[in-house]
Structures are given as C-alpha cells and as structure tokens.
Amino acid sequence: MQTGNLLLLLIAIGAAVWYLGYRRSHAVAAPLGGIRHLHSLPSYYAMLAMIWCVLPALALLGMWLIIDDSIIRNSVISALPVAALPTDEVGYNLLMNKIQNVASGALAEDAVQPYVAIAAEHLNSLRRSNTQLLTLFFVCLSVLGGVWGWSRIQPQLRARQRVEKVIQFLLMLSALVAILTTVGIVFSVLFESIRFFGKVSPAEFLFGLEWSPQTALRADQVASSGAFGAVPLFAGTLLISAIALIIAVPVGLMSAIYLAEYAHPKFRAFAKPTLEILAGVPTVVYGFFAALTVAPFIRELGDSIGLSVASESALAAGLVMGVMIIPFVSSLSDDVITAVPNAMRDGSLALGATKSETIKQVIIPAALPGIMGGVLLAASRAIGETMIVVMAAGLAANLTANPLEAVTTITVQIVTLLVGDQEFDSAKTLAAFALGLMLFLTTLALNIIALRIVKKYREQYE
Amino acid sequence: METASSINDTSEAPSQKKTASDNTNSTVKVNATGSVPMNETNIEYPDKTVGFPLVDDPKMSMRDVNVFYGDKQAIFDVNLDVGKNEVIALIGPSGCGKSTFLRSLNRMNDTIDTCRVNGEFHLEGDNIYDPRLDVVELRARVGMVFQKPNPFPKSIYDNVAYGPRLHGLANKRYELDQIVESSLRKAGLWDEVKDRLHQPGTGLSGGQQQRLCIARTIAVSPEVVLMDEPCSALDPIATAKIEQLIDELSSQYTIAIVTHSMQQAARVSHRTAYFHLGRLIEVNDTRKVFTAPDHRLTEAYITGRFG
Numbered sequence: 001m002q003t004g005n006l007l008l009l010l011i012a013i014g015a016a017v018w019y020l021g022y023r024r025s026h027a028v029a030a031p032l033g034g035i036r037h038l039h040s041l042p043s044y045y046a047m048l049a050m051i052w053c054v055l056p057a058l059a060l061l062g063m064w065l066i067i068d069d070s071i072i073r074n075s076v077i078s079a080l081p082v083a084a085l086p087t088d089e090v091g092y093n094l095l096m097n098k099i100q101n102v103a104s105g106a107l108a109e110d111a112v113q114p115y116v117a118i119a120a121e122h123l124n125s126l127r128r129s130n131t132q133l134l135t136l137f138f139v140c141l142s143v144l145g146g147v148w149g150w151s152r153i154q155p156q157l158r159a160r161q162r163v164e165k166v167i168q169f170l171l172m173l174s175a176l177v178a179i180l181t182t183v184g185i186v187f188s189v190l191f192e193s194i195r196f197f198g199k200v201s202p203a204e205f206l207f208g209l210e211w212s213p214q215t216a217l218r219a220d221q222v223a224s225s226g227a228f229g230a231v232p233l234f235a236g237t238l239l240i241s242a243i244a245l246i247i248a249v250p251v252g253l254m255s256a257i258y259l260a261e262y263a264h265p266k267f268r269a270f271a272k273p274t275l276e277i278l279a280g281v282p283t284v285v286y287g288f289f290a291a292l293t294v295a296p297f298i299r300e301l302g303d304s305i306g307l308s309v310a311s312e313s314a315l316a317a318g319l320v321m322g323v324m325i326i327p328f329v330s331s332l333s334d335d336v337i338t339a340v341p342n343a344m345r346d347g348s349l350a351l352g353a354t355k356s357e358t359i360k361q362v363i364i365p366a367a368l369p370g371i372m373g374g375v376l377l378a379a380s381r382a383i384g385e386t387m388i389v390v391m392a393a394g395l396a397a398n399l400t401a402n403p404l405e406a407v408t409t410i411t412v413q414i415v416t417l418l419v420g421d422q423e424f425d426s427a428k429t430l431a432a433f434a435l436g437l438m439l440f441l442t443t444l445a446l447n448i449i450a451l452r453i454v455k456k457y458r459e460q461y462e
Numbered sequence: 463m464e465t466a467s468s469i470n471d472t473s474e475a476p477s478q479k480k481t482a483s484d485n486t487n488s489t490v491k492v493n494a495t496g497s498v499p500m501n502e503t504n505i506e507y508p509d510k511t512v513g514f515p516l517v518d519d520p521k522m523s524m525r526d527v528n529v530f531y532g533d534k535q536a537i538f539d540v541n542l543d544v545g546k547n548e549v550i551a552l553i554g555p556s557g558c559g560k561s562t563f564l565r566s567l568n569r570m571n572d573t574i575d576t577c578r579v580n581g582e583f584h585l586e587g588d589n590i591y592d593p594r595l596d597v598v599e600l601r602a603r604v605g606m607v608f609q610k611p612n613p614f615p616k617s618i619y620d621n622v623a624y625g626p627r628l629h630g631l632a633n634k635r636y637e638l639d640q641i642v643e644s645s646l647r648k649a650g651l652w653d654e655v656k657d658r659l660h661q662p663g664t665g666l667s668g669g670q671q672q673r674l675c676i677a678r679t680i681a682v683s684p685e686v687v688l689m690d691e692p693c694s695a696l697d698p699i700a701t702a703k704i705e706q707l708i709d710e711l712s713s714q715y716t717i718a719i720v721t722h723s724m725q726q727a728a729r730v731s732h733r734t735a736y737f738h739l740g741r742l743i744e745v746n747d748t749r750k751v752f753t754a755p756d757h758r759l760t761e762a763y764i765t766g767r768f769g
Contacts, residue, residue: 345613352602
C-alpha cells in the first residue's frame with residue numbers, strides 16, 4: 001500500500017480507537033457511579049488510547065522509509081555477478097540508475113546487459129514484498145497499540161497528565177524544527193566556507209582589495225586567475241546601506257514623532273498602516289523603480305549640473321533602499337515613543353515645558369534605546385537587501401566612497417556567482433558561501449544587539 | 463434651608479451644559495440638615511457651598527467653574543478661593559472631580575482632548591484661561607506634583623535642573639548648581655543624594671522619587687504648588703516625610719493638595735474643601751471640617767459612611 005493510503009488507514013484506526021476508548025471509559029465509570037469517579041475526563045482516556053495507537057505506528061513508518069531504500073539497493077547490488085560490480089561511486093550510481101530505469105519500464109529490457117535485467121526484476125520483487133511487509137507491520141502495530149491503550153483504561157489511570165506530556169513533547173518538536181533548520185543552514189554555509197578558505201586564504205578574502213571571481217575552468221582556457229578580495233564588496237555594501245540609513249533615519253524618526261505626538265488620532269489611524277504598507281511592497285518593485293526611474297533621473301540631474309554620474313550609481317540604489325526601510329524606523333520608533341508613559345509628558349508640561357521641549361528633552365531620550373533598536377534592525381535589513389541592489393547597483397567591484405559611481409554589494413555578488421549553471425567545487429562558487437557567511441554574521445550581530453536594546457528598553461517602565 | 467428634592471441628573475445635565483456659566487443656584491435643592499436617610503438615589507446638595515469658600519486677598523480665585531469630559535459634566539459651578547501661603551486640601555470620594563479641578567488650575571486639562579473648562583480662574587488678578595496668556599508661564603508659576611512619582615529618565619541633577627534650564631533661570635553653571643542644591647534641600651533630599659547627583663533619578667526609592675519631583679517643581683520657584691494625591695503610592699514613612707515637607711513648604715508657597723487620606727488632610731492643611739459628585743459641598747477650616755462639619759454629606763464622608 002502507498003504511504004498516503006497507510007496514513008489514511010491510520011487515521012481511520014485512530015478514530016476507531018478513540019471512539020472505543022471513549023466508550024470503555026464510560027463503561028468503566030458506570031459501576032463507580034459516573035465519570036466524576038474517574039481520574040480524568042473520558043476524552044483524555046480516549047486520546048491516550050489513540051496516542052498509543054498512532055504514535056508508535058508513525059515512528060515505525062518514519063524509520064522504515066528512511067532505511068528501506070538503502071537496504072533494497074544493497075541487496076540488489078550484492079546479488080549482481082562479481083564481474084559486473086561497480087568499482088567507484090560514479091559507476092555505482094550509473095548502474096543503479098540503469099537498474100531503476102529498467103525496473104520502472106523507462107528502459108527496454110533487451111537494450112541492457114542481461115544481469116541488469118535480472119537485477120531490475122529482483123528490485124521489483126523486493127519492492128513489492130517491502131511494501132507488503134510495511135503494510136503488515138504498520139497495521140499490526142497500530143492495532144496492537146490501540147488495544148494496549150484501550151485495555152489500560154482504568155479509573156486510576158492518570159490519563160490527563162500523560163496526554164498533556166505527549167502534547168508538550170509535540171510542541172517542543174515543532175519548536176525544534178525551526179531551530180534545527182537554522183542551525184543546519186548555518187553549518188552548511190560554514191562548511192562550504194571552510195572549503196572556500198582551503199582554496200583562498202581568509203586574509204586574502206577579508207583584506208584583499210581586488211574582487212574578480214572569474215577563474216579558468218580548464219587548464220587551456222584564457223581567463224583571469226581570479227581575485228577574491230572582498231573589501232570592495234564590504235565597502236559597497238556599507239556605502240549603499242549608509243546612504244539608505246541617512247535617508248531613512250531622519251525621515252522615519254520625524255514621521256514617528258509626528259504620528260505619536262502631534263497627529264490627530266484619526267490621521268494616525270490612517271497614516272500608520274499606510275506607512276507600514278511601504279514595508280509590504282515587494283522589493284523587486286522597488287528594484288525596478290530604482291533602476292528605471294530613480295537612476296536615470298539622478299544621472300540626468302548630475303549631467304545638467306556637470307557631474308558625471310554612473311547609470312547604476314550607489315546613490316540611486318541607496319535612496320530607494322532608504323525609502324524601503326523608512327517603515328522599519330518609523331513604526332518601531334512610533335511604538336517606543338507611544339510607550340513612554342504619559343506621566344513623563346505631564347511632568348514635563350507641568351514644569352512649563354512646551355510640547356516640543358518635552359519631546360526633545362524627555363520623550364526622545366527616554367525612547368532612545370528603542371529607537372536605536374529600530375535603526376539597527378533597519379540597518380541589518382539594508383545590509384541584507386538583495387533585489388534593489390541587484391537591479392540598481394552595478395556589478396563592477398569598485399573601491400570608492402563616491403556615491404555617484406557604481407559599486408557592488410555582497411548580496412549582488414552572491415547572486416551573480418550562483419545564477420546559471422555552475423560547478424560546485426570551484427573557488428568562484430564557494431566564494432558565495434563565504435560571502436553569505438559574512439553577511440549572516442553581520443546581520444546576526446546587528447539583530448542580537450538590536451533585540452537586546454529593545455528588550456532592555458521594554459523592561460525599563462514595567 | 464431650602465425645600466428638599468432629589469436630584470435628577472439626566473434631565474439637569476443638558477440644561478447645565480447650555481447655561482454652564484450662569485446657573486449657580488438653579489440646579490439642585492437640598493436639605494442640608496434633613497433627616498432623610500442617605501443613599502445613592504436621594505443624595506442632597508446645597509444650592510451653594512456651605513462654609514467659607516472665599517477668602518480676602520486670595521492667591522487664586524475660581525468662579526463658576528464647570529468642567530466637561532465630552533458630554534459628561536465633571537465639575538458643577540464651583541466657587542473657591544485659595545489664600546496666600548495656605549495649604550488647602552481637596553477631599554471627597556473617588557470620581558468627585560477633585561483631581562479634575564486641581565488639574566484645571568494650571569491648565570493641565572488642556573492635554574486632554576475631550577476636556578472643556580468653563581468659568582473664571584484668576585491667579586493674582588491674571589486670568590488663567592485668557593487666550594493671550596502663555597500657558598508655559600502659567601505652569602512655571604503654578605507647579606504640579608503627580609500621584610505617581612514621575613522622575614525623568616535622567617540624572618538626579620538633570621531632573622531638578624530641567625525646569626530652570628527651560629526658563630533660563632540660571633546664567634552660570636554655579637547658579638544652576640545653587641538652584642539644584644537649594645531645591646533638593648527644601649525637598650529634604652539633599653543629604654540623601656548629594657553624593658550621587660549624577661546617577662539616574664529612576665534609581666531612587668519611591669518616596670525619594672516623589673521628593674525629587676517636589677524638588678523639581680519648586681526649582682522653578684512657583685507661587686502655587688498643586689499636589690495630586692502625592693502620597694498615595696508611598697509607604698507610611700515616606701508619606702510622613704512628604705507631609706512634613708508640605709508643612710515646611712507652606713511658609714513660602716501656596717499649596718493645594720488632593721488626598722484620599724482624611725488623616726493627611728487633617729494633618730497638613732489649613733482649609734479643607736469637600737467635593738461630592740462634581741459639586742463643592744463645603745469649605746471650612748480644617749479643624750472645623752473634621753470636628754463639626756456644617757453639612758451632613760461632609761459629616762457622612764469623614765465618618766466613613768461612604769467614599
């Protein structure tokens with residue numbers, strides 16, 4: 001039976017066990033004088049019986065599916081004649097593919113060696129018996145589990161606590177999924193980076209001033225030898241992020257002050273969600289806005305006053321990115337400004353301060369840690385932003401502080417390194433992982449600092 | 463004495479709203495010494511405040527005060543004078559409007575959107591609600607201490623120096639130092655904090671924080687200090703210190719204090735005003751209010767029959 005069908009069957013058995021358990025708990029309770037003499041409510045007994053039925057069967061299914069394929073493969077290979085045994089991994093994979101293709105009928109039997117045809121036959125029969133065995137064990141285990149759980153229903157059984165333990169365990173498992181995924185990503189990036197640093201020294205990567213990742217694929221190819229100095233990328237990223245923050249911090253902060261302190265509640269109720277919509281605009285839209293509208297505009301503006309501006313200037317990308325992160329600054333700042341207790345405002349106003357003095361000298365200092373947190377979150381967003389810079393910033397790794405020239409960023413280079421067909425063990429491709437690791441570490445550090453600051457601020461008035 | 467009749471708030475309130483400034487004696491008839499047992503439905507009000515709400519040569523004088531929160535009227539036709547260098551206590555059950563009245567004395571109610579204040583308020587002859595009057599200057603002359611200590615998240619020194627800096631009271635650094643020291647001394651806090659003036663004011667204990675707030679208020683040399691239940695968040699020892707402080711401050715400042723504690727009113731104040739459901743029932747010398755009140759509502763309140 002297919003796995004999906006097995007699961008459907010399990011649901012049916014589980015439901016039946018639940019119902020029988022429910023009935024049995026009532027039956028057990030009846031001679032005692034009602035369900036209030038049971039330790040737990042009948043639904044808990046039913047649930048516990050169902051857990052006994054379902055969980056072991058699911059565990060069996062999972063383990064079976066993980067190991068059965070390799071067992072079958074090994075059995076097929078070991079049945080092959082010794083002369084036909086593959087010598088290396090590539091040969092093994094090729095042979096296995098061929099056998100599987102024959103087995104599924106994609107390859108005609110008479111087009112291959114006779115031992116392959118025999119092996120394919122063998123594979124098919126193994127698979128059939130495997131499925132039958134799995135179905136048998138699976139159904140038996142679920143029924144046995146159900147019967148065991150059902151038979152254990154006694155008035156003294158602490159079913160409620162047991163069920164809650166199991167549910168707690170499931171909750172923990174769900175939390176672990178997210179954490180383990182993150183850890184897995186970090187490690188995969190880390191190991192690839194280590195491979196990269198085996199080819200290019202970390203010192204060259206971190207401090208080299210030239211970035212030119214094109215390397216020769218074959219010995220006879222004419223290409224640059226490849227230079228992996230990432231400093232121009234770091235500088236470009238910082239330049240664009242700095243431009244973005246120069247735009248976003250003042251505008252975001254001032255709009256937050258207006259919304260939190262001056263705006264009429266009706267206007268605020270309308271303006272704040274509108275501002276937050278800015279954060280919901282897909283970054284690719286910002287990207288072509290930057291590339292097609294802002295960049296040409298800046299170039300023409302520069303031309304008209306006699307400045308030469310690259311058509312993919314850092315300024316254009318930075319400006320648009322700044323607009324994109326305004327909501328991060330303004331929304332978080334607005335929240336922390338609103339969270340400053342009214343007692344502070346009253347205290348200041350009662351001393352004869354004007355509203356503006358109160359904001360400048362009491363509200364903003366009180367809210368500053370939270371505002372800093374918002375700015376750091378916005379900064380980490382700017383550093384990791386990809387789409388806008390892919391479209392609006394250049395590819396050339398110039399080391400410059402002039403915002404009118406084209407620069408490139410870490411994210412842009414990762415994209416260009418990995419787009420298209422690539423071999424996965426060249427320094428060029430692996431460089432993407434090293435860049436990703438740097439990016440990850442930077443934004444992680446910024447996020448941790450920001451969250452700590454915000455948290456500290458939250459505690460201050462509680 | 464007037465004829466007795468129970469009030470009917472629902473029908474009276476709208477008419478009072480329209481003629482808020484000239485209805486001193488048309489709204490409610492009350493039998494001040496009647497024998498009807500008191501309960502929620504037949505509480506009786508005097509047509510005018512009993513006792514002596516007015517004084518000669520007042521520091522502040524309020525006439526025909528009506529305050530509204532949206533459609534709801536919170537204060538009804540209050541006339542009250544506050545004498546020079548006196549401590550006046552405003553007492554009454556919760557929701558009787560005493561805090562609202564206090565906050566209208568330095569226009570702190572301006573910060574509440576729905577709040578509307580009618581009537582005449584004079585501070586030494588200046589009309590407080592004159593549109594030409596600068597509210598900033600008013601609040602420098604009429605300071606306020608709040609129920610919960612609310613020091614700014616700044617150093618102790620900066621908390622006290624905040625007001626003087628705003629109003630340019632000191633030209634030189636040492637002048638500011640002097641103002642800070644003398645204010646802290648007056649608030650009885652100097653000895654406790656003189657070694658840590660540059661540590662945050664929020665690190666002080668509750669009672670110290672409240673005295674810091676008082677120091678902050680008197681640092682701008684106000685003429686009147688309003689206190690809105692200044693001890694309600696404090697323990698008895700801190701309360702005793704604040705009460706002693708109020709007594710000392712009364713030689714230089716005029717003080718109006720809202721309190722829920724009748725003992726406190728009796729201890730610190732010279733005159734006591736009793737508010738009930740937005741009306742000023744009785745104003746008399748504190749000793750008289752707590753020994754032989756003129757109105758039976760006052761008597762009922764101070765003997766603990768409600769409130």
